[in-house]
Amino acid sequence: xxxxxxxxxxxxxxxxxxxxxxxxxxxxxxxxxxxxxxxxxxxxxxxxxxxxxxxxxxxxxxxxxxxxxxxxxxxxxxxxxxxxxxxxxxxxxxxxxxxxxxxxxxxxxxxxxxxxxxxxxxxxxxxxxxxxxxxxxxxxxxxxxxxxxxxxxxxxxx
Amino acid sequence: xxxxxxxxxxxxxxxxxxxxxxxxxxxxxxxxxxxxxxxxxxxxxxxxxxxxxxxxxxxxxxxxxxxxxxxxxxxxxxxxxxxxxxxxxxxxxxxxxxxxxxxxxxxxxxxxxxxxxxxxxxxxxxxxxxxxxxxxxxxxxxxxxxxxxxxxxxxxxx
DNA sequence: CCTATAACCTACCTTGGCGGTAGGGTATCA
DNA sequence: TGATACCCTACCGCCAAGGTAGGTTATAGG
Numbered sequence: 001x002x003x004x005x006x007x008x009x010x011x012x013x014x015x016x017x018x019x020x021x022x023x024x025x026x027x028x029x030x031x032x033x034x035x036x037x038x039x040x041x042x043x044x045x046x047x048x049x050x051x052x053x054x055x056x057x058x059x060x061x062x063x064x065x066x067x068x069x070x071x072x073x074x075x076x077x078x079x080x081x082x083x084x085x086x087x088x089x090x091x092x093x094x095x096x097x098x099x100x101x102x103x104x105x106x107x108x109x110x111x112x113x114x115x116x117x118x119x120x121x122x123x124x125x126x127x128x129x130x131x132x133x134x135x136x137x138x139x140x141x142x143x144x145x146x147x148x149x150x151x152x153x154x155x156x157x158x
Numbered sequence: 159x160x161x162x163x164x165x166x167x168x169x170x171x172x173x174x175x176x177x178x179x180x181x182x183x184x185x186x187x188x189x190x191x192x193x194x195x196x197x198x199x200x201x202x203x204x205x206x207x208x209x210x211x212x213x214x215x216x217x218x219x220x221x222x223x224x225x226x227x228x229x230x231x232x233x234x235x236x237x238x239x240x241x242x243x244x245x246x247x248x249x250x251x252x253x254x255x256x257x258x259x260x261x262x263x264x265x266x267x268x269x270x271x272x273x274x275x276x277x278x279x280x281x282x283x284x285x286x287x288x289x290x291x292x293x294x295x296x297x298x299x300x301x302x303x304x305x306x307x308x309x310x311x312x313x314x315x316x
Numbered sequence: 317c318c319t320a321t322a323a324c325c326t327a328c329c330t331t332g333g334c335g336g337t338a339g340g341g342t343a344t345c346a
Numbered sequence: 347t348g349a350t351a352c353c354c355t356a357c358c359g360c361c362a363a364g365g366t367a368g369g370t371t372a373t374a375g376g
Contacts (some may be wrong), residue, residue, distance in 0.1 A: 002160030002284075004363065005243045007246045011273050027322060041365055047324075060373025076276055114296050115169050118234055125287040126160075130278050134338040138272050162334065185351060199336055218344025219350040233357075317376100322368070340372085342353075 001086060009037055010045045010083040011138070018071040018139045019054060025057065025064030045083060052082035071139060077130035087127055093119040125139065167195055168203045168241040169234065169296070175213060176297045177231040180275040183215065183222030188313035203241060210240035220265060229297060245285055 009099040016031045028046060032039040049055050056068045067074065067122060081087060092103055093116070101120045174189045188206060204223060207213045214226045225232065237275040239245055251274070 002245075005249065006363085008250060008273070009279075011276060015272050029322075038365065040367075044339075044365090050323095057174065057323060058373075059321090059323045059371070062317095062374055063322050063372080065323085073299065087160075090165060091163065112261060112280045114173050115166070117296055118169060118291055121287050122284060125283040126280060127235050129283040133276055133279060138275055140272050144296045160351090164334085182330080187351075196336065201353075202336090208353095215343070215352060216344075217352045219348095220345060221343080223352085295366050320372100320375090322375080323373095325369080327367085327369100329364105329366075331362105333357105334360090335363100337358075338356085338358105340354085341358100343351090345350075346348095 002079065006045055007080050009035075009042060010049060011079055011096070012136055013042060013046060014054070014067075014074070015138050016047070017065060017067050018135050020070060021067060023066070026064045027064040028110055045147070048082050049079070052078065054082060055076060067135075070136075072134050072136040073145075074132050074135040076133045076135070077127055079135070082129055087123065089119050089122045089126065093123060096111045161238065162294060163239050164203055164241045167193075167196060167200060168207060169237055170195070171204060172212070172225075172232070172237055172293055173249055175225050176293050179225060179229055179297075181224070183220075183224045185222040190262055197246070206240050206254050207237070212236060220297065225293075229294050230294040232293040233286055233289050234291045234293070237293070245281065245288070247280045247284065251281060281289050
């Protein structure tokens with residue numbers, strides 16, 4: 001695999017938040033149960049998303065998470081980068097602060113890394129695809145949402 | 159990193175073989191020394207490349223490896239797939255034998271995996287880029303490529 | 317207030333694969 | 347016959363990934 005489950009799970013969480021996209025925050029427990037993923041682990045991923053400013057949170061009772069911005073303005077490039085860190089197809093390739101692509105093996109100016117061409121292309125195509133895909137594009141049609149039962153509004157006291 | 163050093167090193171080996179691209183096989187010791195990579199480890203990678211039919215070998219004295227085909231007909235998709243196995247951006251996505259993309263989490267016909275759209279796109283862009291880049295495109299010396307007709311290489315939009 | 321909820325934080329643990337080594341066996345030259 | 351160099355199997359240390367655990371803080375409702 002090229003992306004870890006951090007991305008896989010994290011994207012699912014974002015989609016879930018977008019699906020219920022309202023003002024009311026959604027508790028992680030709901031999402032964890034709905035997706036069948038371990039809550040404690042999701043908390044780590046969600047922390048990254050929050051620190052990246054993609055979601056915000058409300059603590060305490062009736063707390064939870066909600067999208068910080070509109071789903072259509074959030075790209076998968078932001079989400080994946082928040083979860084995985086910088087996107088690099090191979091270890092020797094990284095993007096310099098100025099945006100250019102650097103090769104760790106090009107220590108000397110003389111020595112040109114021939115394989116850099118390949119990994120630069122690969123990286124560009126991945127980033128482009130991630131940037132072109134917004135969170136909104138992954139949210140299923142509204143009629144599909146209605147098929148999934150929403151949690152009970154108020155549980156009856158026993 | 160998304161590709162391991164298997165790809166990084168393996169592609170370097172292939173480029174080296176293409177660079178010296180003649181009938182005479184090149185011993186792995188030369189390449190290992192030239193690239194500054196451990197010989198014993200390269201032997202493993204090279205075995206994969208050979209089993210995939212990308213290179214062939216001659217044993218014994220004056221033995222070594224050479225490209226099984228012309229550099230212009232070898233795509234990076236073949237090389238990377240031989241080294242890494244099937245190309246999948248996340249674990250839950252794999253390509254079925256019929257070519258369609260399968261999602262491990264779509265166990266029930268009911269449950270549609272929304273994130274599948276994303277990973278399918280990402281995978282497609284990676285594979286496309288790897289397929290568009292031939293080994294010949296990574297060989298620095300132009301006079302060596304002239305031995306064979308120029309590849310029908312489409313320039314990749316930056 | 318008090319309790320339940322749920323975010324938040326830090327630390328820890330286990331496992332598998334990655335990168336690499338080691339030591340042989342076998343084919344091919346000179 | 348020796349040197350070369352491919353070939354094969356087995357093994358190993360390390361580290362991050364994936365997950366657990368246990369706490370602390372903030373908020374809503376009664």
